[in-house]
Amino acid sequence: MRGLPLLKDWKFILGEPEGVHLLSTDDSHFKTVDLPHDWSVAFSFDQEKGESCTGYLLGGIGWYRKYFMTTKDMAHNTIIINFDGIYNRATIYCNGKRVTFHPYGYSPCLVDVTDYLNPLGEDNVIAIKVDHTRYADSRWYTGSGIYRKVSMHILPKIHIPVWGISVTTPRIEQDFAIIRSQVTLHNTTQEKNAIDIVGKVYDGNQLIGKKVIACDIEKQTWSDVVIDFEISNPVKWEIHHGKLYDVKVEVVLDGCIIQTESTRTGIREFYFDADKGFFLNGSNRLVKGVCLHHDAGLVGAAVPLDVWKRRLKLLKECGCNAIRTAHNPASEDFLDLCDEMGFLVQEEFFDEWDNPKDKRKNGVEKFVDDLSRGHAEFFREYAKEDVQNIVKRDHNHPCIFQWSIGNEIEWTYTKYNNATGYFGKDATGVYTWTLPPYSKEKIRENINKIPRDYYDVDTTARQLTQWTKAVDRTRPVLANCILPTVSYETGFIDELDMVGYSYRRVIYDYGHENYPKKPIMGTENMPQWHEWKAVLEKEHIPGIFIWTGIDHMGEGWVQKLWPRRGSNLALLDFAGFKKPAYHMFKSLWRDEPHIKMFTQRLEHSLYEQNDAAQLQEKVQGAWQTRDWFWHDVNPYWNYQEGESIVVEAYSNCDHIALYLNDALIATRYLKDFEDHIYKWHVPFVRGTLKAIGVKDGETIESVIQTVGAVKAIELEVDKNVITTDGDSVVHVIAKLVDEKGNVTTNQEARIDFAIEGANKIRGVDNGCSDNVQDYQSTSIVTHQGKCLMIVQGLEEGTLHIQGKCVTMDLVSNQCTVEVQQLGKNETC
Template identity: 50%
Template sequence: MLKSKVLVIIFYSLGFFFSEGFAQASEKNIPNEVQDFNFDWEFSLRNPADSSKTANVDNWKPVKLPHDWSVEASFDSIKGEGATGYLPGGIGWYKKEFSTDIGKDEKAYIYFDGNYNNAEVWLNGTKLGFHPYGYTPHYYDITDYLNSASENEIMVKVDRTRYADSRWYTGSGIYRNVSLITTNKLHVPIWGTFITTPEITDKEAIVNAQIQIKNDFQRRKEFKLITEVLDADGKIKGKATSTKRIAPESEITLNQEIIVNNPQLWDIESPYLYIAVTSIIEDNKLIGQYETRFGIRQFKFDADKGFFLNGKNLKIKGVNLHHDAGLVGAAVPEGVWERRLKILKEAGVNAIRTAHNPASKEFLHLCDEMGFLVQEEFFDEWDNPKDKRFNQKERSVDYITRGYGEHFQEWARRDLRATILRDRNHPSIFQWSIGNEIEWTYPRYRNASGYFNMNWQGNYFWELPPITPQQIKERFDESEEGKYVLAETAKKLSKWTKELDTTRPVTANLILPSVSHLTGYADALDVVGYSYRRVLYDYGHENYPDKPIMGTENLPQWHEWKAVLERPFISGTFLWTGIDYMGEANGNWPVKGTLSGLLDFAGFKKPSYHMMKSLWSEEPHIYIATQTNDKSIFKWDGATNQVVEKKPGAWEHALWFWHDVNEHWDYKVNDSIIVEVYSNLEELELLLNGQSLGVKKLSQFPDHIYKWAVPYEKGEITGKGLKNGKTIWKSLVTPTQAYAIKLTTENDTLQANAYDVSHVVAQIVDKAGNPIKTKEQNIEFSVEGEAKVLGVDNGSGTNVQDYQSNSLKTNQGKALLLLQATKEPSVITVTAKAGSLKTEPLKIISQ
């Protein structure tokens, strides 16, 4: 795929296969049907010694899927593991009774988008199969196991007794959506369409529809296949028709070409989507219809000039995201992801890396609609396991930490194929990542690097390799090969990927690229991702000039983005991370997770969010942060009359976590306060109670932070500047005593569909409505009307109060209540109580 140092993806229309590729029967009035199979389940959490499928009926409780049982429990520093967020695992059983009317010419499938993990499925007492990987979709043909015209029972066992089997919070249970799919025996199988656009100009785009047809009849069939491309308004923009015969019990692949005139391109700013509607006609009768959503776009990676989308050079402003979302754990409602992605988008984020596993179908659906580029990652470990408590070589071997490495040899190809087949129609996906920091699990790489087993006194993060490439290669070649060879596994995974999709580059996140470039690992990749190795950008480009390079795991700091801006050949970066996540917290109790996010566990903005917004967004932005002189990383220097770093140059080596600052103006009189302002305005004035404290230019501050030293006095501190002739300002106001709890929500109208959610934010305020962020109180929420309380959170990394509650202590005077609609229309009334504080009820309409 590489030619003249340019990786070109000239295709790009990829879409979303609605409802696993089947249109809703209720909408289309055709035989195909995808039934929402999330309702009316029962759940039982068992003792690991209890393998019975029936057990005492009292042990069962009703649940609606998706469901994560771990997040319903209490955090436990003794029985829990920090690697997975101090929440328990166990064995969970699910069962559901249902009836379905399957005709003699029809097929039925049960589809799971994700079960964490080691899932076994039975239907009417017959075992359908076992699926170990918690992040990949899987389905079963259940046609021959259904009871005709009577009740059926499906049972699922999820075994997460290995509750520290990962390095982050995984959740437990059937945590993604489930569907019951019925179709004609002559049909497009699940994930059976692949839409590409191999040629795109301003005047037209060639749309190629690759469509599988399966005939499960015992006789030959003749049919007509019609594919129509519809625009966003439902107007037909092109059409192709094929007439074919298919042998009994066989499968064929058809290719149809359609011309779309004056195509509208999918882009991060205007993510335009088309739908390909494919119809199967037999004897002039419609027997099946399938919708594939796709976008038309093209891109390339140039080893010298970076990344281009639709012909425009674009820096990738990405973040890494794990799959949990605070109080809902891994069973994340679509509305929760929508809110979080919207906030990230407002900061200028244009790309997501799904660290370190395939995402849900709904997550990718949102990325298509909202205009995010997505690097979808397959695996965190390959042939050899990772120590779940540490990132490097294995230091402990015990039952609870055994993870996917136990199944990789047998299941890797199946899981990779399932991910690509399900997701290759998403226009958002622009890279497949075959692995994350895999080098840690092969001792040869660590030992050959020269960083870790020599008498070297340097710093791995900020310094070049202490030995030459030739010495690295010699050390590697002299080392013992081991049972598995990393480069060979990488080539195998890359080959499997390209068997299914050659339209996207294969990449991986390399933690030791100085070794990986020399040993064949990087040869398996089209784009090489560097993990925390921005110090090697020039080294990599000079030594391996034909390989496109980008940052795939980097620090949420100005120095990381500066390194990208200064190098046209670096396509962009993915910051670690976009949002705080549970896990990787060993030995830090009560810290329950990793706090490197731009947003906290509740989806509230952190100071680093505002710094990155000032770097990544064109929208004028001012954010004021404050800290006492003794706690600040800065100080007043009388000799220069400037605020300077206490440790000169420290900003160039800042790591994952933002330094300690406050978002308030509430201190003791005459306290010496360091005021920091994060802004993209070139010039800024700071005022205290209307009096100017001086005008400064951003160019004065190499660390991109405006700074003043201010003796504290009550009142209002304001940052003010101009952008395109318009005055932009932001203030912090000293509050008086706590007076009320202010309730707000961004979504005061819900669909009564048992899925839609509303985030209710409670903030303690004074009588004038100013937020109080220095005093905490316990808040108790009351909810009247038809709504389910999903839980509460305050965003703090040390909050280990139960999520499944209606009360908690605030953080910075703030708390979050998450509500979900039921199927019953209602007026929902939310109130909050905290001592004598007043509150106005919040009304939410569910309809």
Template identity: 45%
Template sequence: MRSLIIVTLITTVIFGCSKQQPSHDVVNDKVQSKALARQSPQQIGNFNQAWLFNLADDKAYSTVQLDDKNWRALSLPHDWSIEQDFDQKWNGATGYLPGGIAWYRKHFKTPGDLQEQLFVLNFDGIYNHSTIWLNGVKIGGEVNGYTPFNLELNPHLKPEGQNNVLAIRVDHSRYIDSRWYTGSGIYRDVTLYRFNKLHIPVWGTYVTTPKVTHDTADINLAIELSNQHNLAQSFKVITDIIDPNQQVVATQSQVLTLQPKQQQTIEQHFTLSTVQLWDTSTPNLYTAHSRIVKDQQTIGSRDTRFGLRFLEFNPDKGFFLNGQHTLIKGVNLHHDAGLVGVAVPDDVWRRRLTRLKQAGVNAIRTAHNPASARFLELCDEMGLLVQAEIFDEWDNPKDKRLNQQERHDDYISRGYADWFQTHAEADLKAAMKRDRNHPSIIMWSIGNEIEWTYPRYKQATGYFDMNAAGNYFFNPPFISPEEIKQRFHNSEEGQYVLAKTAKKLSNWVKQMDTTRPVTANLILPSVSHISGYTDALDIIGYSYRRVIYDYGYKLFPGKMVMGHENVPQWHEWQAVIERPFVAGTFLWTGTDYLGESHKRWPTKAVRSGLLNLAGFENPSYHMFKSLWNNEPHIHLTTQTLDKSPYKLEANKVVEKKPGAWQQYVWYWYDVNQHWNYQAQQMTVVEAYTNCQQVELFSNGQSLGVQTLQDNADHILKWAVPYQAGQLTAKGLGNCQTTTELHTASEVSTTRVQLDKNQIAVDQNQVVHIDMQLVDAKGHAVTHKEHELTVTVSPELHLLGTDNGRPDAITNYKANTLPTYQGRALAIVTGIKPGTATVKISGPNIATQMVKINVISSSASQGNSQQARLGSH
């Protein structure tokens, strides 16, 4: 069985997203140019601009004859929940933010001839329960807030040049329909396509590579063709393969005839004698530029971006990318990003993903739903592996307030389980058809911790019905596999059988894509292994169960094992690197996220991330940077001895509870990132580092050398009587790096850092303004807080402010906020060209002014095609 798995999946390949780009100005069977400027004639562009919004509900809002001039004008993507005030009356599952019902309306003129052209509107995601009217006629909608979908507009459009009204009702009144913050509204891109009636439909291409080596590649391209004309059409389909250097390296051409109203899928095959592989360090991307040529004219085209790589999932040795053993150093991410909610500009994700990559992260799990197309494009470009997850609920509902307590039936928390039987197949296939070309995606996950919702599983484990010593997270099963099997099979099946549903879902995945394995996140794997659930999976993912890696490998061999959710602690990674058969892990989580905070007011977020809500580094970030990145790294934290997990024994720092580090879970214990205490107060200084030896100095005086081999918890520790001044940690040997902490005095002003000083008028381009309190000497003040006000000039729009604190309840759209650990963040986007200014001020501190150059979108190399203008 093991060898079969290897052979089957070694040929896995990859592929790119169908992405519209400029098309050729000339039509030749072979194009020798670099193909840098191809404007696809069928894409008009995003449909994000000039919408009207009303956070209210009225049946009349779908009608054409409606006075909507007083509605709020905005552009998409848009999340209305993130604009509201945090309030305890809402549930913590949503981050104490509301849902509700709202309407969007858009007036537009028909942009072409309805007799010759076909207009299709693509929604990448509406959260959720959308209903859509065009000119007063209901034309569709979608239940699932993460499902992309397309609507043909022609039957209800007015003739060319006449006005149309698009009206969309979004019903998120079931506002606790997930266990995390979902946001509300048309929060992803909307795109209008104008096709010739002979065309390649949206998502109409699929690239696979049956063979890839370091030197050569075979490429198969499947192209869907649709003839909606009333007459037969004869034409050519020409595809150029364009390499990462924008050179045409292969071309195929076919002559075809389609009968009226006929659809057909053709295949084209290419062989490359030299290749540039896609991997995490060099994410090389190719493009298949396909065009339909009729009467020497290009009447339609589609660009499919893809990568060349080969994968192996070995049950004994782990994961291999392009033949190279690669530990999966992953993190889970929900789809919110702090102050912008779920309507996330590209630059916000780019900053967060860049920081995670700097820590050594090479993989993302999209917890627990399909990500946006734009997020996956960034992963393609940045070289991040992706486990694409599709569902969090199947047949039975989860309780959105209390995980494991599946006992609710109230309207506001009913979720996708109510629609799973009727919608799951279509939703899964729509997401996969959109996403299966992305080179970043290496596996499909069909479900997350589904076992909680099937009572037989919990009861069969033996963990929850007996007086067992220890903890579920850290103890192997207390009963034998035989007893688990007996308990399970002697229990009542219930209306739905998890293993049967898993098999059905796995089959649907393989109908869409056989080049990647199917996995799921198992929270009760000791039962799932014997119930038939894992029979539907190619890869076994454990959720917080690193303690049974050996158990699962020994008793249930033949499939690759890895962690899909693990806490961001050293002991989790230690369990991976000590076992060659474990492919890696996805930490919970890459960033703090909103929601999942039932009865924890005012805490609105889960603080398990390597990064906090503002994208600033948490202590766990530095721990994993020391574990996952080879670049020398030292990070210092401090705490008084009495508040620390330590005590002194014979002048040595030891744990108050021996071995406690082996059972730390999601949250890092309380440490400070300052050097401000009472004179001679006993403190513990910690260093998170990959240096084997570090020497600590206080005001130039050595406090001794600590070594990693003497610290099983991978943390270096010194007991230091506090003395004002400077702490310095120096790596020794070949680990040449130094870090410092300074005693800070009173706040003098802010140190302002911009991640860029020029942006275009394009909502995907933003500037992050990082504000740090400093004293007169420029030392960071992280032990005191101050109120800051951010004022922007008319060229800019302030998307919001944040300090990263999980229990801060200042409205994200406010321009005044307190710091947290002396720090705060503002995000701005450009709204008109000019030299913009940002003023940062506060009581009794010096004001800072920074300048940002805002240029027109046309001057930014065509970025306006994907412009995003947030509400303002």
């Protein structure tokens, strides 16, 4: 995050002490915390008071206080505090005076405290009241508090404002590119001034471009300066290869540099074609995307960057190349990471506009009480500021290739639902899987009979699009449409550059044929083969965003209530462990050969044997309409002797030979499985299953074997050196293994962790969506033989980490992690 970090030694308290906003308040009994901070994740899951929609974790009211002295640098300058995210309804005070109110929990907030500071050498206090008493105000887990970073910007009287540098690449050729930097300047003085603007471009540490522009800036005015840099032999920003250039701008007055601002950019060009799909740097590409919520399970919404790095690396390994930030803007740091790692990003703004969604029953939109009142009540007053702050902050990120103004907004304009023919007394078919019951003309006729409202879906879409494009015109604006057949005819989609379909792959051709000029893609899709198959078969569909990439807290009601703490529909579970769907999509999205086997008892599987003793679906063709929930399979080979077992393999190999204890069962060919799942019927015998596959002449094998009783705990860490920075953490994974070292995924045990050295345990988890053990703990029961602990180092030294199971009298190996102190210039 840009600016001087304000992350250390904040004072925090839950509740509302009297006079807490005043400088003179005694806060010695407050807790000292570092930011980012999410207080809800430290609570126990609460079945009675909690709500499934937000993961059974409560909210409340919290106060934060931060002291700082007025220094010479601050005196007579403009002081801006940049809050990247506060959830939510934040009232911000400086030295006892109310400065502003910021209700939206996901948008950045710039707070000008210049006129509220005390004189040079005196103390100041920033106090923030965070009101999350409406803790069911979202359809997913939000977190509570100042859960993103905070920084200070000290700006001279003539300055570039925060987010005041806009970088584009208007021309890209094979041997050169133009990087254009538009610099906004603000002269707050009462005099006209002559200044120099010095622009520099760096490739790493190498200066590759420099220009000096002399300009006169009138008193009390805003002005823009454009600097073009010609870059020879540019390296383009690419998927999974995030090549970045640094742009630095200096403001020089009377020969002295009075301000330096930097931003990063990537050189890339892209467009969407309504017939041919998506093109990046001149090549047609497929968008292999996933939707991600902003929480990371055990750490809540205050996510250390190392946690995101691990998760994004796992998604990259799967072949994923794009992220949709569902359903709100991401943090600045997360987008920096996507820039570096080469992920495309669709950044989404809102989940509701003029009208609220029912947080407990998505799509019903029947009931909203005070506890579940969301941002809709503030939307009209704050939407323009929120949208434009988001776009100003993020428009230099090369990873962003789409702005999404809203998610499934149609549900909240309920008057239109019956116009489709999918709902109401004449309803026929299920909208997810069937073509529209009514013709385009009939839908249009029905909509024309519906009275207009002052704020309607198309007029609000027009405003949001205009506000977005007033800041950035280099990316297409779209929305995720759950009922596109009606949204085309209401004028909603007319206001977009392209349209995203939510679970509507069956009308890809309908949309293309009836509205041929508007590019289409899937922006919310099920993690099933049929969704990707449609992309491969339809040139005009450039890709999809799977719901979801990683399990997230909240929305537990989708499948079941307590103890379901969140949605379990993803490729990775809450702990970042790989699920069956992950391996299916790795086989679809990667060119390298891949095999992963799972098993299930025949009677519990999706299959039965036909007269030829071959496996077939119990419901023929059911694979074509499988939804979010992956069918029940096991990662082990442990059953009763002679039981009828189905062995499945998710693979991109042309053919696979399956062996049991080195005896060939059968060789199968991928072309024979229209559901893209290899399968064999195998009577259980203890031993080893081996699948040997061939793809394009390359051979690969996968093995699972019968495991014995748990004999040991195996501990592993993802790094051996971390720093005292709050973004630096180590992931500790404990596995239960048998005497041969095989992970025993069919047995569980409670692991107690012990750590020597100054540390902070950020949380423990086992990945299971029904796990409601406290995150803030040193103990946890495994799931499928594994669990995870995330640890932060607090002081320079060595951490010694070990795990034990008292009931089994087992002690793990010991892992050591070195903790290095950051330099003074890297902390604040």
